[in-house]
Amino acid sequence: EYTYYPLLTANDPGYAGSWALQKMKAPAAWDISTGSSSTVVAVIDSGFALTHDDLRDAWYVNDGEQGTTQLGDRCWTGVSANKQTNNCDDDNNGYQDDWRGWNFVLTDNNPQAGRENPNGNGVFHGTEVAGLVGSTGNNTTGVATLSWSTRIMPLQALSDDGPGFTSDVAAAIYYAVDNGADVINMSLGSNNFDSAIQTATNYAYANNVVVVAAAGNCG
Numbered sequence: 001e002y003t004y005y006p007l008l009t010a011n012d013p014g015y016a017g018s019w020a021l022q023k024m025k026a027p028a029a030w031d032i033s034t035g036s037s038s039t040v041v042a043v044i045d046s047g048f049a050l051t052h053d054d055l056r057d058a059w060y061v062n063d064g065e066q067g068t069t070q071l072g073d074r075c076w077t078g079v080s081a082n083k084q085t086n087n088c089d090d091d092n093n094g095y096q097d098d099w100r101g102w103n104f105v106l107t108d109n110n111p112q113a114g115r116e117n118p119n120g121n122g123v124f125h126g127t128e129v130a131g132l133v134g135s136t137g138n139n140t141t142g143v144a145t146l147s148w149s150t151r152i153m154p155l156q157a158l159s160d161d162g163p164g165f166t167s168d169v170a171a172a173i174y175y176a177v178d179n180g181a182d183v184i185n186m187s188l189g190s191n192n193f194d195s196a197i198q199t200a201t202n203y204a205y206a207n208n209v210v211v212v213a214a215a216g217n218c219g
Contacts, residue, residue, distance in 0.1 A: 008027055008030040008031050008034070009027050009030070010026075010030070010137050010138045010144035010148070011138055011139075011140050012054075012135075012137060012138065012139065012140065012141060012142055012143055012144040013140070013141075013142070014142055014143030014144070015143065015144040018143060018144065021144065021145075021146065024146075026144075026146060029146065030148075034137060034138070034147065034148040034149065035137075035146070035147025035148050035149050035150055036147075036149060036150075037149040037150070037151055038151075039147065039150050039151065039182050039183070040060050040150075040151045040152075040153055040180055040181050040182050040183075041133050041134060041150055041151070041152055041153065041181065041182065041183040041184075041185055042060075042152075042153040042155055042172070042175075042176035042181035042183070042184045042185065043126065043129055043130050043133055043152055043153065043154060043155065043185045043187075044155045044157050044169060044172040044173065044176070044184060044185065044186045044188070045125055045126035045129050045130070045155075045156065045157070045158055045185075045186075045187060045188065046113060046120075046122040046123065046124075046125045046126040046156060046158040046159065046160060046162065046164075047103070047111050047112055047113030047114065047115065047123065047126050047127075047154075047156045047160060048101075048111055048112065048113055048126045048127050048130055048154045048156070049112075049113055049127040050100070050111070050112050050154070052127060052131075053141050053142060054131060054135040054136055054139070054141050054142030054143065055127070055130055055131060055134075055135060055136070055152070057136050057139075058130075058134050058135065058136050058149075058150065058151065058152050059100050059101070059151070059152055059153075059154060060100070060101070060151040060152060060153040060154075060180075061099060061100055061151075062091065062098055062099050062100070062179065064083075064090055064091025064093070065083045065084055065090050065091060065097060065098060065099035066083055066084070066099060067083055068080040068081060068082055068083065069081050069083060069086060069088075069090070073090065074088075074089075074090065074092060075088035075089070075090050083097070083099070084097055084099040085097060093178065093179060095109070095175070096109065097109045098179075100154065101153055101154035101155050101156070102155055102156070102172070102175060103115075103156040104155065104156060104157045104168040104169075104171050104172050104175075105156055105157065105158070105159050105164065105168060106156075111126075111154045111155065111156035113126055113127060113156075113160065114160055115160070116159060116160045116161075117159075117160040117161055118160070120159065120160030120161040120162065121161055121162045122158055122159060122160055122161055122162035122163075123160045125158070125162070125187070126154070126156065126158070129185065129187045130152050130154065131143065131145075132145060133145065133150065133152060133185055134147060134149075134150035134151070134152045136148065136149070137149065153176060153179070153180075153181055155172040155175060155176060156172075157169045157171070157172040158188060164188070166194055166196050166197060167196075169186070169188070169197060169200075170196045170197055170199075170200040173197070173200040173201065173203070173204055173211075174200055174203065176204070176209065177203060177204050177207050177209050181209055182209065182210065183209065183210045183211075183212065184204055184209055184210070184211045184212065185212050185213075186211070186212070186213045186214065187213075187214045188213070188214060189213070189214050189215070189217060
């Protein structure tokens with residue numbers, strides 16, 4: 001006699017149509033683990049649909065920019081204020097009010113897609129990548145990913161029109177490493193060797209952060 005167990009499957013409507021999850025036999029993996037909300041994946045890309053039904057509960061939140069200011073805080077003004085919107089760098093990391101990622105293109109705390117050009121060629125790319133990385137699993141909505149509860153750090157370094165530049169991509173890598181990312185995903189590429197990006201990537205490796213990048217898209 002052998003023992004059999006029910007295999008855990010996702011109730012997301014898009015799961016059944018996912019060739020990749022079927023091919024890798026995801027239910028067998030889910031029986032062992034469905035992932036952890038303590039895992040943070042920084043997605044460096046174009047902007048994101050922050051209120052998307054399958055992503056709105058998946059975003060990484062910076063604890064240092066949460067709650068209200070109190071006596072003794074570095075941003076205390078004598079009146080309690082919301083740390084998300086008090087125009088002050090509460091956690092002293094060099095970024096003001098970065099409670100949910102950062103927009104390196106517009107240099108502010110709002111990585112929402114479509115702010116410059118809602119019809120740009122790159123406006124949906126960041127959302128699609130974030131969905132593949134960590135859409136919320138088993139929530140009867142949208143699709144499932146291998147890990148059901150990964151936290152996504154949304155870092156916009158590419159414009160709504162698509163292109164981005166070395167300085168923004170490199171800054172996003174350093175930000176991800178310094179602010180708690182376990183993995184960095186960059187579904188982007190260039191036609192040139194970029195020593196600044198290599199240096200930033202080496203910094204990630206030196207701090208035990210896994211870097212995953214696109215390869216082969218242009219043959």
